[in-house]
Amino acid sequence: MISRSGEAMQAFNQDLIRCLEDLKTTKSRLETQIDEEEAERVRLQRDVERMNVKISQLNESLGKKSAARADYEHTIQEAESAYMKILESSQLLLNMVKKEAACLDKTLSSSGTSCSSSFSDEASDTARCRRNTKESLEYSDDICQKSISVVDHFRKKKPGDLNAKT
Secondary structure, three states, X not given: OHHHHHHHHHHHHHHHHHHHHXXXXXXXXXXXXXXXXXXXXXHHHHHHHHHHHHHHHHHHHHHHHHHHHHHHHHHHXXXXXXXXXXXXXXXXXXXXXXXXXXXXXXXXXXXXXXXXXXXXXXXXXXHHHHHHHHHXXXXXXXXXXXXXXXXXXXXXXXXXXXXXXO
């Protein structure tokens, strides 16, 4: 009986040792999986950090370029407005020159008359033509000055600044 008990005890002992070895093997495999997954997590966290830095850089670059685009849009609008004023001024100047020429032609064609009232009318017409021409020239000069300031604004802009890496 004792020998049976000893054999049973030895069998239990071997089963226990086998069971412990299986548990240790399973634990070892689990530790390997944990180590691999932790390494993957660290790699992914580094990737996420790199992507966050890249996103931050892109956001900064987009902000600068959007502001530059708005500046260009404003400058284009100013230039187009100034150009339209130049066209209007040119048309006004052309009309005034034509009127002045007509006034002068009228003065020349009627200079053969000797009526003094006609002479005073011609003088006032000529003075009015000259006054209108002077006002047109002053307006044109003002428009030209505004146009020059728009051109200066363009010259101060440096397109190469936008291509610089942020």
